[in-house]
Structure formats: structure tokens, C-alpha cells
Amino acid sequence: xxxxxxxxxxxxxxxxxxxxxxxxxxxxxxxxxxxxxxxxxxxxxxxxxxxxxxxxxxxxxxxxxxxxxxxxxxxxxxxxxxxxxxxxxxxxxxxxxxxxxxxxxxxxxxxxxxxxxxxxxxxxxxxxxxxxxxxxxxxxxxxxxxxxxxxxxxxxxxxxxxxxxxxxxxxxxxxxxxxxx
Amino acid sequence: xxxxxxxxxxxxxxxxxxxxxxxxxxxxxxxxxxxxxxxxxxxxxxxxxxxxxxxxxxxxxxxxxxxxxxxxxxxxxxxxxxxxxxxxxxxxxxxxxxxxxxxxxxxxxxxxxxxxxxxxxxxxxxxxxxxxxxxxxxxxxxxxxxxxxxxxxxxxxxxxxxxxxxxxxxxxxxxxxxxxxxxxxxxxxxxxxxxxxxxxxxxxxxxxxxxxxxxxxxxxxxxxxxxxxxxxxxxxxxxxxxxxxxxxxxxxxxxxx
Numbered sequence: 293x294x295x296x297x298x299x300x301x302x303x304x305x306x307x308x309x310x311x312x313x314x315x316x317x318x319x320x321x322x323x324x325x326x327x328x329x330x331x332x333x334x335x336x337x338x339x340x341x342x343x344x345x346x347x348x349x350x351x352x353x354x355x356x357x358x359x360x361x362x363x364x365x366x367x368x369x370x371x372x373x374x375x376x377x378x379x380x381x382x383x384x385x386x387x388x389x390x391x392x393x394x395x396x397x398x399x400x401x402x403x404x405x406x407x408x409x410x411x412x413x414x415x416x417x418x419x420x421x422x423x424x425x426x427x428x429x430x431x432x433x434x435x436x437x438x439x440x441x442x443x444x445x446x447x448x449x450x451x452x453x454x455x456x457x458x459x460x461x462x463x464x465x466x467x468x469x470x471x472x473x
Numbered sequence: 474x475x476x477x478x479x480x481x482x483x484x485x486x487x488x489x490x491x492x493x494x495x496x497x498x499x500x501x502x503x504x505x506x507x508x509x510x511x512x513x514x515x516x517x518x519x520x521x522x523x524x525x526x527x528x529x530x531x532x533x534x535x536x537x538x539x540x541x542x543x544x545x546x547x548x549x550x551x552x553x554x555x556x557x558x559x560x561x562x563x564x565x566x567x568x569x570x571x572x573x574x575x576x577x578x579x580x581x582x583x584x585x586x587x588x589x590x591x592x593x594x595x596x597x598x599x600x601x602x603x604x605x606x607x608x609x610x611x612x613x614x615x616x617x618x619x620x621x622x623x624x625x626x627x628x629x630x631x632x633x634x635x636x637x638x639x640x641x642x643x644x645x646x647x648x649x650x651x652x653x654x655x656x657x658x659x660x661x662x663x664x665x666x667x668x669x670x671x672x673x674x675x676x677x678x679x680x681x682x683x684x685x686x687x688x689x690x691x692x693x694x695x696x697x698x699x700x701x702x703x704x705x706x707x708x709x710x711x712x713x714x715x716x717x718x719x720x721x722x723x724x725x726x727x728x729x730x
Contacts, residue, residue, distance in 0.1 A: 301500055306490060309499070314485040322495055329503035337663075379485055400484055419481035450477045 297336055300345050301329055308353060311421045316360055316367070317379040324360075328353040347430035350421055354413055354431055361409040372402035396454060403453035411446035414439055574598060577621050583636055583699035585621065586724045588717040592709070597625045618642065629690075629707035630717070634700045652696050653677040671715055673722040680711050680718075693718045698725050 308328060312321035331352050332339075339348055357364075371377045375398055404412055410432065417423045417431060425443065429436040491499075574595075577585045587595040618641070621634045641649045656670045656679040668681035671693075678695035683705075690707040691714040702721070706714040 297504070301503065305496060305499060309491055310488055313488045318489075322491070322499070326499040326502040329499060330505070333503045377485070380488070396480065397484060400480060415481065419478050447477060450481070454477055454480065 297333055300332070300349070304346065304349055305329060307421070308349060311350075311416075312353060312357070314379065314420055315357060315364055315416065320360060324353060324356050327356055331356075343430075344427060346421075347423060347427040350417060350423060350427075351431035351433070354417075357413070358409075361412075364412075365405045365409075368401045368405035372398045372405060377401070399454055400450070403450045406453070407446055407449060410434075411442050411449075414442050415446040415450070418443060574623065577634075584725075584728065585623075585634060585700075586697060586721045586728070587623065587632070588704075588720040589724065590716055590720045592713060593625055593628045593630055593717060597627055599624045599626050628709075630709070631705045633703045633705070636699050636701075649696065649701060652679075655679075667711070669711070673715075673719050674726055676722055678715070678718060680715055682711060683707075695722075697721060698729075 305325060309321050309325035312324045312328075315321070316324070328349065332349055335352075339345060367378050371379075377397075404415075407415065413432060414428055417428045418425075423431060425439050426436055428434075428443075429439045432439070434442075574585070587598065589595060619636055619638060623632045623634075625631070637649075653670070656677055659679055660668060660670060663681070665681050668679070671678050671680050673695060676695055676697070678693050680693045681691060683690040683692060689710060690705065691709060691711040692703060692705045693711075693714050694701070694703040695718060696702070702718070704714055704717050704721075706717065709717070
């Protein structure tokens with residue numbers, strides 16, 4: 293596969309910016325997405341055409357995101373406490389109206405905040421960026437087996453937290469283990 | 474039953490798309506600097522110091538699936554021993570657990586040659602750090618390429634062996650069938666300032682320093698028997714890394730009838 297920067301930008305800018313938006317809000321997302329593609333542009337020579345471009349691109353973005361992990365956790369905790377999601381409220385003056393009546397979202401925010409940063413990254417790359425385990429492994433420079441085990445752990449923590457809030461049933465661990473094999 | 478992943482997917486899913494001016498601004502920002510020349514690379518060492526080995530493990534795995542667009546699941550059809558359970562990822566890649574190095578030849582169908590030099594010996598390989606996985610082109614399809622990664626943590630060396638199940642998929646053809654031409658192309662297009670083609674008992678190999686300014690490392694790639702091999706050495710200069718590869722080739726030569 294021969295990638296052209298323009299085509300990759302056209303195909304991937306919006307999804308990547310969307311991913312970053314969901315992590316940190318529009319302001320940071322605009323900056324980080326632009327910086328991600330700036331780095332990609334400079335390092336274009338390093339892109340292996342035999343591989344998918346997305347892990348490479350998200351790997352760059354994640355390296356930038358690392359500097360914001362603590363801020364993200366603060367934002368998630370604030371959301372969990374207040375029900376006001378600063379990520380979404382940036383574009384909505386009527387932010388109070390966004391105060392989420394759905395308790396599970398606050399629980400989910402709390403659960404995400406409690407995850408280790410790398411686990412959160414793995415989980416969200418899977419859920420929000422639709423990367424496969426192998427792609428996440430490449431993006432994060434982790435062995436695939438590590439990604440799988442951490443994904444398993446993160447999902448279990450989220451599930452248990454939600455279950456504690458009565459939002460979802462807890463799957464039998466044996467079923468989960470089977471799923472992870 | 475509500476799936477937590479689905480809940481996550483719904484979480485903050487209603488974000489607005491960027492306006493066109495934001496997109497244009499990002500593009501202008503990204504392309505404001507000169508770009509390095511396009512370069513074809515088999516494996517791209519990353520710039521994160523101290524992580525080259527982990528990166529190599531991950532990239533080695535994903536290098537196999539770069540051409541695999543369709544998600545799927547498969548068991549390793551190459552292994553007659555059911556190596557390490559063959560857990561399978563969603564991209565048609567069997568993600569196996571670590572397995573014993575002694576199992577590698579039977580699993581992959583070809584002997585594995587390790588370096589034996591003053592710098593590094595087979596006994597230095599970490600017994601818990603072998604990883605093996607296989608890639609197929611589509612769900613349920615037979616694996617096309619399998620790979621073993623052997624780590625030497627004390628020396629910060631990692632060797633990745635790739636082998637075709639039956640025949641190399643087209644994406645590998647360019648450097649498998651005519652590696653010298655591939656390396657010559659690398660020499661012309663690579664922006665890496667420290668690269669060369671060397672010969673290991675007549676076998677062409679591409680040898681280069683990593684581009685990571687924080688690492689003194691180098692890597693070498695070559696064909697060896699049934700394998701496409703890449704040696705990543707985080708702390709070795711190209712001469713030392715070539716020495717490792719030469720040792721592997723010497724052993725292969727002496728083992729052949």
C-alpha cells in the first residue's frame with residue numbers, strides 16, 4: 293500500500309480528532325490532532341507501506357496524549373462528581389442542561405478515571421478508535437499479549453464498577469476468560 | 474445484558490465534527506515544514522529510547538498484519554504441536570503465549586539459528602520472552618506468515634524470524650524473492666544517513682543504524698534459510714550487529730548438508 297499524506301489526512305484527520313475530542317475536549321483535540329499530523333508529515337519516511345497507517349498515527353497521538361493523562365483523569369473525576377462533562381460542554385453554552393441524568397455515564401467516567409493510564413488508553417483505542425489488539429500493540433509499543441491482558445483487566449474493572457452501580461450484569465469470569473483466549 | 478464496550482462507545486459519542494476551517498488550519502499546520510523523502514521500510518525503529526525491544530515485538534507482530542484488512546480468527550495451521558494455545562486476535566493474527574525456544578523448529582517447520590558470539594549466546598535468550606504469532610489474510614483462512622521473536626534482554630537484542638506457511642504473500646515478495654533489489658531500493662530512498670548493504674557469506678543484508686537519536690542501536694535484515702530475519706540491537710553499533718547476523722549465517726551454513 294502506498295500512502296499519500298493527503299489521502300491519509302483526508303481519511304484519518306476527522307476520526308483522530310474525534311478520538312482526541314472525546315478524550316480531552318475540542319480545544320486540546322484541535323491542537324493535538326494538528327500536531328499529530330505535523331509529526332506524521334515530518335516522519336512520513338518512517339511509515340511502512342506494508343502496514344496499516346492507523347496504529348502508526350494513533351501511536352503518535354498517544355505519545356502526545358501522555359502529557360494530558362492527569363488532566364484527563366481530573367476531568368473524568370469532575371464529571372463523575374458533578375455530572376457536568378467539560379469535554380462536551382465546551383461547545384455548548386447550555387452546559388448545565390448537559391448535566392447527565394444517566395447515572396451510568398458518571399459511573400463510567402469514574403471507572404475510566406480509576407483505570408491506569410495505559411489501560412485507559414488500550415480500552416479507548418479499542419472502543420473509540422476501533423483499533424484491533426494488534427494495532428493497539430503497535431500504537432503503544434506493547435507486546436500483543438500485554439495488550440490483551442490489560443484490555444481484559446480494564447474491561448473487568450469497568451464492568452465491576454458498572455455492576456456495582458447496577459447498570460450491567462457481571463459476566464461470569466469464566467466466560468470472560470474464554471472470550472480473552 | 475449491556476456490554477461495557479457498547480456503553481463506552483456511546484459515551485461522548487455525540488461530539489460535533491470539525492468545521493472546514495479547522496480542518497484546513499490543521500492541514501496547513503501539519504504541512505508547513507519540509508517533509509523527509511518517502512522511504513520504504515520493513516520495520517521502523519521508534520524514537521522512544523529504551524523501548525526498541527518492545528517496539529520490535531509489537532511491530533514485528535503488526536508487520537505481519539499490515540496487509541490484513543479483514544478481521545477474523547484463525548488457529549495456527551503451521552504448528553503441528555498447537556503451540557501455546559494459539560490465542561487469536563481480531564485481525565486474523567494468532568497471538569500465542571510465550572513458548573519454549575526448542576519448540577520453534579517444529580512449530581515453524583524450519584530450524585532456528587541464533588547468534589553465538591562473544592557478545593551474545595543462545596543461552597542469553599530469555600526463556601519467558603519468546604513470542605510467536607501467525608497471520609492469515611482473512612477470517613478462518615490458513616495462516617500465511619508466522620513469526621517468532623526471541624529476546625535477549627541483558628543485551629537489549631531482539632531477533633524476529635518470519636516464515637511463510639506455504640508461500641510468501643505478495644506483500645512480502647519484493648524483499649523475499651529479490652532481497653538485494655529491495656535493499657538497493659532502500660539505499661536509494663532511505664533518508665537514514667548510516668546504512669549499507671553487506672554480505673554474509675554471500676547473502677545480502679541491509680544494515681543500518683536506528684534513526685533514534687537517543688539510541689546507539691542498529692538493525693540488520695536478511696534472508697536465512699526459510700526465514701526473513703531482522704536483528705534489532707539497541708546498544709550495538711552496525712559492526713557488532715553484523716557480527717551477530719554473521720554468526721547466524723555461519724551456523725546455518727555449517728548445518729546445511
